[in-house]
Amino acid sequence: MRKHLRRAAHGLRRLADRRAVVWLKRRAESAVEDGYLPMAVRLWLRAYEAGDLESAFRIAECYERGLGVGWNRADALMWYRRAAEQGHVEAQFRLGRGLLEGAQTPVPEYWKRTTRDPDTAARVEEALYAGGGRHPADPEQAIAWLERAAESGLAQADALLGMIHVLGKHAPQNYEKGLFHFERGAQRGDASAQFGLGDILYRGLAGGAPDQAAGAHWYEKAADQGHCTAQLATATIYRDGAGRDADVERFAHYMGLAAEGGDAFAQFEFSVMLQRGQGVEADLSRAETFLRKSAKRDYLPAIIALADLYSQGGAVEPDWREAARWRLRAAELGDLNAMFLYARHAANGVGMSPNLQEAARWFLKAAEQGHATAAYNLAVCHQHGQGVAQDLTEALRWCQYAADHGLRDAKVKLAELHLAGAGGTRDAPRAVALLKEASEAGDGQAKTQLAMIYLEGRDVFKDSRKAEQLLQDAADSGYVAASLHLGHLYAGHYDPARAQPEGALSHYLVAAQAGNVIAQHLVANQLLSRNDPAVAHEAVLWLRRAAEAGFPPALFQMGVIFCQGQLVEKDLTEGVRWYERAAQQGHALALYNLGVMVAKGMGVEADVEKGMEMMKRAEAEGALGAAKPAAETPGDPPAKGRPALGVVSSRG
Numbered sequence: 001m002r003k004h005l006r007r008a009a010h011g012l013r014r015l016a017d018r019r020a021v022v023w024l025k026r027r028a029e030s031a032v033e034d035g036y037l038p039m040a041v042r043l044w045l046r047a048y049e050a051g052d053l054e055s056a057f058r059i060a061e062c063y064e065r066g067l068g069v070g071w072n073r074a075d076a077l078m079w080y081r082r083a084a085e086q087g088h089v090e091a092q093f094r095l096g097r098g099l100l101e102g103a104q105t106p107v108p109e110y111w112k113r114t115t116r117d118p119d120t121a122a123r124v125e126e127a128l129y130a131g132g133g134r135h136p137a138d139p140e141q142a143i144a145w146l147e148r149a150a151e152s153g154l155a156q157a158d159a160l161l162g163m164i165h166v167l168g169k170h171a172p173q174n175y176e177k178g179l180f181h182f183e184r185g186a187q188r189g190d191a192s193a194q195f196g197l198g199d200i201l202y203r204g205l206a207g208g209a210p211d212q213a214a215g216a217h218w219y220e221k222a223a224d225q226g227h228c229t230a231q232l233a234t235a236t237i238y239r240d241g242a243g244r245d246a247d248v249e250r251f252a253h254y255m256g257l258a259a260e261g262g263d264a265f266a267q268f269e270f271s272v273m274l275q276r277g278q279g280v281e282a283d284l285s286r287a288e289t290f291l292r293k294s295a296k297r298d299y300l301p302a303i304i305a306l307a308d309l310y311s312q313g314g315a316v317e318p319d320w321r322e323a324a325r326w327r328l329r330a331a332e333l334g335d336l337n338a339m340f341l342y343a344r345h346a347a348n349g350v351g352m353s354p355n356l357q358e359a360a361r362w363f364l365k366a367a368e369q370g371h372a373t374a375a376y377n378l379a380v381c382h383q384h385g386q387g388v389a390q391d392l393t394e395a396l397r398w399c400q401y402a403a404d405h406g407l408r409d410a411k412v413k414l415a416e417l418h419l420a421g422a423g424g425t426r427d428a429p430r431a432v433a434l435l436k437e438a439s440e441a442g443d444g445q446a447k448t449q450l451a452m453i454y455l456e457g458r459d460v461f462k463d464s465r466k467a468e469q470l471l472q473d474a475a476d477s478g479y480v481a482a483s484l485h486l487g488h489l490y491a492g493h494y495d496p497a498r499a500q501p502e503g504a505l506s507h508y509l510v511a512a513q514a515g516n517v518i519a520q521h522l523v524a525n526q527l528l529s530r531n532d533p534a535v536a537h538e539a540v541l542w543l544r545r546a547a548e549a550g551f552p553p554a555l556f557q558m559g560v561i562f563c564q565g566q567l568v569e570k571d572l573t574e575g576v577r578w579y580e581r582a583a584q585q586g587h588a589l590a591l592y593n594l595g596v597m598v599a600k601g602m603g604v605e606a607d608v609e610k611g612m613e614m615m616k617r618a619e620a621e622g623a624l625g626a627a628k629p630a631a632e633t634p635g636d637p638p639a640k641g642r643p644a645l646g647v648v649s650s651r652g
Contacts, residue, residue, distance in 0.1 A: 041068040041069055060080040089154050093145070093154050093157045100164075103134075103135050143171060155189060182197040185197075191222040194219075198215045231263075232263065238254065274287035291306050324350065325351070340373060346358040347386075359381070360388045396417050403434075408438050415434040467494075483508075484518060492504075559578035559579035560593075579597070591623065592615055598610055599614075
């Protein structure tokens with residue numbers, strides 16, 4: 001009796017639901033709007049049980065998207081099938097599309113933990129799918145459902161069928177069938193079908209001659225509906241004038257649409273057009289925006305261009321931090337030059353804190369892929385133990401690699417390493433040979449280094465005239481250090497018999513004007529040594545330039561000048577300022593003088609204890625005895641050997 005009553009009640013409810021289908025669906029839509037998705041699914045289920053096909057379709061969508069129920073493509077296909085079998089056209093399309101790949105119910109996490117061996121996994125699978133929940137891929141059945149949807153007028157189904165037949169992925173490749181479906185879908189207004197039809201016609205894929213005009217027509221119709229690939233194709237057509245007359249404004253219009261649609265290539269191309277004002281009004285702000293959008297999608301040309309934009313400035317203010325950030329990303333994506341450039345950022349602390357370990361790591365990555373300048377810089381890192389352990393053997397190996405790949409700087413560095421015995425023994429003949437090779441190729445540094453060897457006469461016969469010629473050639477090529485050493489030569493540092501004071505000053509001036517602080521200091525002191533008031537002002541100007549560049553002896557001397565008040569108006573406070581800067585850079589005598597002034601309250605508030613402490617520290621550093629030179633000073637002979645090139649070469 002109770003069973004009959006339950007059946008009767010259920011029947012009455014279904015009858016009521018059939019009469020209330022519209023109300024149930026309206027309630028379900030309201031539940032969706034209010035965010036009560038599980039309630040919406042329950043209401044659609046009641047409507048389906050009352051015979052509403054659309055509700056079955058909506059339940060399928062919920063399973064496909066995981067709305068109100070757990071995401072489950074297998075259950076989605078089951079519900080699509082229920083609606084499709086009753087003639088729901090969109091469900092037929094969704095079912096056909098899903099059966100191309102198939103689906104099965106996802107395995108719950110607690111089941112996965114029991115599947116550590118094949119036998120257990122098989123039993124779990126059998127238990128899990130015993131009642132269904134599995135839809136194997138079935139391209140034949142999928143195509144049948146898609147054809148039913150297409151015959152019912154669904155343009156999307158024609159577009160997908162056209163793709164299947166053209167690509168030959170789920171059925172034998174057949175351009176004629178593809179053309180048929182694309183043509184029908186295109187006439188029905190589907191953008192994907194219009195693009196497919198345009199592609200077949202434009203390229204002549206169906207066996208006939210290409211019809212660029214007809215293809216361009218369908219490309220453009222798809223593009224106007226927002227089809228991104230069609231927009232790119234149409235832009236290219238207007239750029240090249242193939243199928244349409246060339247039109248730079250239409251080219252920019254469709255490239256801009258594709259860029260707005262999110263295509264990374266289009267965003268990059270459109271940013272270039274905005275920078276140049278090509279077919280569109282120049283707008284550097286928009287150009288930067290699209291370039292950043294493209295770069296954020298990891299489009300490598302955009303990343304490289306964005307890094308260059310921030311490093312070079314012009315369109316935007318230079319931003320070295322952003323430049324370093326994007327060069328790192330380009331390096332991570334495998335761009336060889338970006339690896340090298342980012343290593344330079346890290347080595348020099350440009351746009352980031354200096355990080356020699358990071359610099360050496362990226363120099364190594366670039367060198368291993370054949371970047372000669374990176375190999376050279378890696379050699380310098382190993383030579384000086386910068387960012388890596390000091391290893392002269394590795395320095396020699398990478399320097400040889402760079403030299404073998406045509407880098408002249410590397411030949412000169414290789415010579416330096418051979419002179420230092422990097423290979424285990426000092427190899428002066430090899431070093432001289434390398435320097436001669438580089439010199440004959442016009443390298444100013446090599447000529448200067450070789451000249452120093454001739455001046456010293458350690459590994460060759462001493463020959464100051466040959467050295468003079470090499471230095472003159474190097475100086476004529478614009479190598480500033482050569483002018484400095486010519487000045488030393490004519491100042492008599494290497495051979496008193498060759499002293500030519502005016503010649504020394506003229507070469508020092510060349511180097512000074514090029515920004516060499518040692519030469520600026522030397523020019524100042526040579527002018528001061530004349531005791532000529534007419535040139536004293538010029539001397540002070542050169543001394544100030546060297547001091548402002550941070551050259552410790554010049555800093556110290558500026559302090560002396562302001563404290564003595566002979567060449568400038570006496571100003572003890574200014575003298576203290578220059579002494580402080582020199583002392584901060586390790587100039588012991590400047591520290592001593594500063595201590596005296598602090599102790600006596602000259603130009604600064606008196607502090608005897610602090611002043612005495614400064615003087616004691618300066619004495620310990622040799623201020624009153626054999627002072628430790630902070631840098632090359634005017635009276636010293638020039639530094640022996642080749643000047644260090646530093647970690648980063650300016651070449652590459």
